[in-house]
Amino acid sequence: MSTVVDIVLLTLLAATGIALLRIRNLFAVVMLAGIYSLLSAGLFTVMDAVDVAFTEAAVGAGISTVLFLAALALAGHHENRPGHTPLLPLVVVGVTGLALVYGTVDMPGFGGADNPVHHHVADHYLEESPHEIGIPNVVTAVLASYRGYDTMGETTVVFAAAVAVMLLLAGRRRSRAAAGDDGEEGGAGHR
Amino acid sequence: MREEIIVRVGAKILTPFIIMFALYVHFHGDYSPGGGFQAGVILAAAFALLALVYGLGAVQRVLPPWFTRLCAALGVVIYGGVGVVTMLLGHNYLGYNALAHDPEHGQHYGILLVELGVLVTVFGVMASVFYLFAGRGRRDS
Secondary structure, eight states: OHHHHHHHHHHHHHHHHHHHHHOOBHHHHHHHHHHHHHHHHHHHHHTTOHHHHHHIIIIIIIIHHHHHHHHHHHHOSBOOOOSSOSHHHHHHHHHHHHHHHHHHHTSOOTTOTTOGGGSSSHHHHHHHHHHHTOOSOHHHHIIIIITHHHHHHHHHHHHHHHHHHHHHHTTHHHHHHHHHHOHHHHHHTTO | OTTOHHHHHHHHHHHHHHHHHHHHHHHTTTTSSOOHHHHHHHHHHHHHHHHHHHOHHHHHHHSOHHHHHHHHHHHHHHHHHHHHHHHHTTSOTTOGGGGSSSHHHHHHHHHHHHHHHHHHHHHHHHHHHHHHHHHHHHHHO
16 A cells, blocks of 8 residues: 555656756746645655654645745746756766665665664664663654764754854845945945 | 735734744654744744735834844753853753753653753744844845
């Protein structure tokens, strides 16, 4: 059953990807990108990674679609045809893809119980977290307790990214005032 | 979209449920999928929905941009502050066992608090970035 669901989801994912490449109307592209995220979330659910699926649905299909729409309101709805032939990028992407596929040949079988990745620290987390942490959701236990430093770093990264966006987008009004004083510096940062 | 009555009423009815769901995802994160990050995104999405339907100005009266910027920084302070508190209590940085007599309860409180920090930061960041994108065209015109 899950194989059928996998095949259907992956087929739809591929179809959405091809449509994304061919369509020039950016409004449709944004909507298709949201659908792509939703299909990915479905795939993650089939793989029992519900936390990841949840994040993908909320961020990929939710907030990013809204942000893309807001960006579209500024940038216009139509994408121009590129001036160069797509041959060289196609070769680069093809070679990279083949190299990645070749790389997977050496990897242990997908979902195998004795894969190295499942026996480094995962055994400890799964066996001891009910006693050490005492909460049923192991993902949360790993995320917030065993890997608390990592998550703090991630929170700081999110904050730093927001500061960067603010510096890029919110400096406009101030730079206009600054342009009156010394025009050179104020305008250079934005275009 | 501001004249569409179905959209307006629908958004108004849905918003409190979306906010409640965000809080559920956070406070129930110990037992079910989800946590601070997802909750923060859902909370920000509730206000983004309102802004899309009722306009940016109406939402910014409820949730001013300075507040979202404050949230973005405050969450990091909460997260780091939990670590400082556990250190002052004589344990390692972010050693949640210090927060209660029973280590399991300490872990519980610690996880809930740091996830709250994640929620506040992610909510603040998402809302701030949305405000920046949505407000930019308006200011230019």
